[in-house]
Amino acid sequence: MSEEYYERLVDEDALGDYLREHLGDVDEYAVERHQEGHSNETLFVTWGDRELVVRRPPPGETAETAHDVLREYRVTAALTETAVPVPEPILACDDPDVIGSDFYVMDRLEGTVMRESESGAFADLESRRRIGEELVDTLAAIHDVDYEAVGLADFGHPPSYTERQVERWGQQLMWAFDVTTEEREVPDIYDVGAWLQENAPEDHPHTLVHGDYKLDNVMYATDDGAPELVGVFDWEMATLGDPRADLGWLLSYWRDPKDPEPAVPELTATFMEREGYSTRRELVDRWESRTDFSFEHDRFYRALAVYKLAALGEMFFRRYLEGNSDDPMYPLMEDRVPALATRAKRIVDGDEPL
Known part of the structure; x- marks a missing residue:
């Protein structure tokens, strides 16, 4: 991934300020892009002793209604008390001035996702x-x-x-x-x-x-x-x-x-x-x-x-x-x-x- 593309994905300082405002200050903060997806972008965030996930659309023009991450946040939040297992949603942001787009934050789950190969x-x-x-x-x-x-x-x-x-x-x-x-x-x-x-x-x-x-x-x-x-x-x-x-x-x-x-x-x-x-x-x-x-x-x-x-x-x-x-x-x-x-x-x- 090019440095220019990563900078279009996330302003780490701005994201850190946003998380600090809503979740409190921490000593450790790191961001890593998840490379497996091919649609919305996924960022893994270490925030102190918490492991979080940030979801945002890809940069650039997209087809209307595609990549609606706030819709994703809403349905995930609605399902937390049902029989459908979902990660815990934490924050949703509709201010594009933070990282350049809408995004939301959720807890990171631990387990195995099977993509190309069998576990x-x-x-x-x-x-x-x-x-x-x-x-x-x-x-x-x-x-x-x-x-x-x-x-x-x-x-x-x-x-x-x-x-x-x-x-x-x-x-x-x-x-x-x-x-x-x-x-x-x-x-x-x-x-x-x-x-x-x-x-x-x-x-x-x-x-x-x-x-x-x-x-x-x-x-x-x-x-x-x-x-x-x-x-x-x-x-x-x-x-x-x-x-x-x-x-x-x-x-x-x-x-x-x-x-x-x-x-x-x-x-x-x-x-x-x-x-x-x-x-x-x-x-x-x-x-x-x-x-x-x-x-x-x-x-x-x-x-x-x-x-x-x-x-x-x-x-x-x-x-x-x-x-x-x-x-x-x-x-x-x-x-x-x-x-x-x-x-x-x-x-x-x-x-x-x-």
Whole structure:
């Protein structure tokens, strides 16, 4: 990471002054950028004997409604007394004069986040089974939240959620295409978008949805030797809507042994293809049994998920072209987004079944 980019992320002196004002003075203060994410920026902060996390948007122009960290703070705060495990939120700041953007502060959890590789502590068959079960059971807990009781009744508008998702992510693509089409076109994505518009389910359950629920957005701990899901992160896309969209998103990242090569190998873990892990069908069956919802229209929800991944990738590509990120993943989206569009087309055509 360049020094110039880091300075655009955080003014350490200003952040320190803000934390000192709200949390009191300390002898030790340090800031480190977390390198794993590819959307909102995460900073690890040592504040005396406390370990904190600061979340802020990336610098530069972003698509409207993307990277809303204060929305993330609100939903996390609302869930602290529910069955959904979340880190404790501490502070929220909407003054861009502090570090250049909105941001919020939360406690840092301890545990394992599985990204590219399997944790050695979870490499046995029973732990592998529990990874998927805990993941789905926690998703079901999110969908079971009484969002009115926790103060989120105005957090979204569930009716017509699926239609709005198609429209919204189409708009995100158009925002990105304003710049990226000078480099290359992505013809398949237009066909997928048209199919999604024509096939969006009109009736669906109304629940809290996470919006970005997947294996590397949760943390596991092993206090008793078995993996237990202890934290759900990255709530910036949360709203009230259709829980089946969350499940479709999770499935778009989950691998079965029979699957073709991933469209974005740099962002796709494949270790869940190993013996002991649940299949996508088993995850669906467990979610249905935990929620009493059925995963109808699975092609729509799975294709929508990959369509959204393509839109995110294209937004990343625009940010790279405009010099608003130093993430080495972003320039790869020139080729990876067309591959995602092809995958979405396979799902739509029935060539990539559940």
